[in-house]
Amino acid sequence: MKNYTPESFVTILETKIWNTVNQEKEDVDVALEIFNTMFLHSINEICPEKEIKIKSRTEPWIDSEILETMRERDNALYNANRNKQDPELRKLFNKLRNKVVKLNRQKKSNHFCDKVEEHKNDPKQLWKQLKTLGYSNKCKEKPRIILEINNEKCFDPIKVVNEISKYFLTVAANLVNKIPKIAKRFDVNSTFFKDYYKDKGVIPNSFKVSKVSEEFVLKELLKLNPTKSTGIDGIKPRFLKDGARVIKSAITHIINLSIETQTVPDLLKQAIVKPLYKKNSKLDVGNYRPVSLLCIISKILEKAVYVQIEKHLTDNNLLYEYQSGFRKSYSTDTCLINLIDHIKLLKSRGLYAGMVLMDLQKAFDTVDHDILCKKLEIMGLNFTGWLKSYLKGRTQTVIANDTSSEPGIVTCGVPQGSILGPLLFLCYVNDMPISVKCKLLLYADDSALIISGTDPKQIAEELSKALEECRQWLMDNKLSLHLGKTEAMIFGSKRKLNKVESFKVRCGDVEINNVKKVKYLGLVIDDDLSGESAITNILKKANSRLKFLYRYREMLNFSTRKTLCSALIQCHFDYTCSSWYPGINKKLKSKLQVAQNKMIRFILNL
Template structure:
């Protein structure tokens, strides 16, 4: 847990961490007393809120231009962390969370959510269906949670009872906050609604709060996904039912939100229409009562209506080159290993963010991303632009962008097969079982779906991932752990990207990339 706290802390968090061995017994007594009595100490319920300007240059006299940053003391977060561990274990052991909730869960991520959502959309459009994606935005969702309803969810939806339920009741009730601007602080004000901002438990409690919404969407037969309060909903549409399913879906969602003290932000809720490859414009969606866009952002990834991912690629390239220009100022003061670490932190991380959804993109888009990596490599090694890039990347042990994308996809496959993983990903992978005894039965192969179009179906995870997996040598399949799989996979990809007979023997790959 990161040592972050608030002005209510008697000691700075970093100092508290340094003296933790001396104060650990007292902290343990606080934790045990809180859990056994079912009481969360009142001194731990005070938050300090600091308004920060959302962007430089905005009008400082307009309150709407500020983002309230809430800070809680450190010791309460230790108590919360232990409570979170026990609650998460209870939820996971009993399968109580929504299977399509990816927010703040171990082994789940925005990327795993994107893989499933984009897979479904690609498969549907490949089969000739139109798809409408609704990106619903809730207004101040965490701040409007009703405590009575949340406690009801805890008791009757996930089975938290007795002293544990009393502890959560004490945790939620009696909270207050003050606002700090410069050196001026307001009096404490009661906080009667919402899950505590800056808390450890807040995101998970919100996931429990919206459990019924997933049941409603599933009963309507529409596809959905949650990441905390972000909710992409996607469904097949056609001209014959005049979007009646979508209208019914939105109506029921609005009704449930209203009954549970939540509100849809219409101005920030977007929709995007995906057409089958050869049927663009065949369906008129201009009459939809939504903010229809040709490109929309979902969990940090830009989706185009033609599913080309060109907007995401262009945004990544622009951001990475901006960071690279900033890094050039550091070259004179940093040693090469430190400079390489900075490049990985700001450039490589940008290229790798959710890059598994870029599997199968066209060569032109891939070339744009590769130019970013090439520029970073030449900058780091002081190489002339006329020099061939392949030896430079090989010497740095950097896998080219295409291989990095394939690497990420295969890592998800390995984890889905051998590690705890989201069920919505494991459901997309089916082991191949031959009808008769064959030597291939020992090769741990996966079934490859039949699809129609290269630009759609062949880019879906359920097609591309098994095809990539089946192309790997058996020794890579049999890696006994994630770390050994990553090592074996990089070695294999390195041998393909940089054939050994092309370079010196001392260019064997390492694990840094």
């Protein structure tokens, strides 16, 4: 990539006959194969793969000036050690040593400040720069994964990667198989479900996805992030973006052929999966989650379908009004404002508010493809042939410890890391409200049931009934409720809460964990809505991060200090502040102001 330029790459692309892709009118797999062959050949012409010897790592700020001074320092040390009777040689070495330290510190500071300024609007790249300061405690090099298999530590990379692959492929199916086989009440064939969409005026199979224009494809190609990882086809987004104007016609043809034949190319259904450690023991395969890498072209195809389905759902007001996940003009803010304002209203009326936060197990991974397609048909989509092709026959290959597993077939779930996956999940859980008569707030799979009243015991009984009904809906739709992580909470003034003698929510024979505070969508909520726990959590993060930045104050200029404080500290003050700030007292506001004043003094270097 050393001598690569977009202009030279475009020149090579223009020598290819891209019309051969458009001449394939029947088989989208063949059309994609022709395109990939020509495109990869063009990439190889301008930057062929070569084996190189990796030299010892050099910090990016170390330039010829530092290297030359280092050589002078080393020579001075050599001479000083050989002529110990001459003190002037030792003084010269000390002088050069100090010069190297000063130069290194100065160059590192300039390099870091320049990089922060360059990437201040790119969180991912900014985070990389913070790691160079030692902000993250993660290793610069990814450690090898070691698992405990059959009660023994396994170091064999092949066994480890196959164990991870096996777990990722079977964990969702195992959850589905554990769901009790009981009479269905809220499935897609129930009157509850059909009436829910009938009342919205939806005509089944009334909407069909249309073909897209070259202008749409060109726009999406030019929006690609060149730093994103590649999929199994090995095509980097940088090349697609640079060659967009030359290849737009060929890619448009592939997308439209896919829509016309209602077939998704097999290559675009293959994912590379990398395991990402979450928490607890690193020896337990269950403590890793999959990160999927898909082909970039598949994301453009998905976007072409996504924008049309999303418009149909929005124009017909089909999505549940209190679903705040993965929607335009919705966020965690809207969900938390709805939640807190509703509870405040109930408190102002002298009522208690009982809440249950449901924890769904592997919700995205356990979506049943047949149920999803039936739901989409009822929601008006006459496009389930393409969607079935998109969902079924997907495979994934796990890569860990520089080793690949055998490809495995994914039998359920919406594709992780995809454009369409989140929207399809919203459609899947969209009818959950048919199971309950109380307030239900959703953020994707994060669900909250709220019931009010004057008697905490009665509220608990009604919540128990609502939770059981919701659990029935989940089982009918092959989703699993994790009762061990589901939490119950009762809200009220401190005076009223002191009067509560019993508040026990149950689901079947299981008593739900009753808590005084809960973390929901990243915000810690107290049972009296005082905001005290939220402020304590915010101040803890803000003070620890400011303490870290103070260690490097001398090497940071004003602009860099301001950028880092905005990225690391101010973001915590701002997060969902419209939901919690109006309700906190003067004492808590004063604590926040003190913390912000500390941050401002750091920025101004006072």
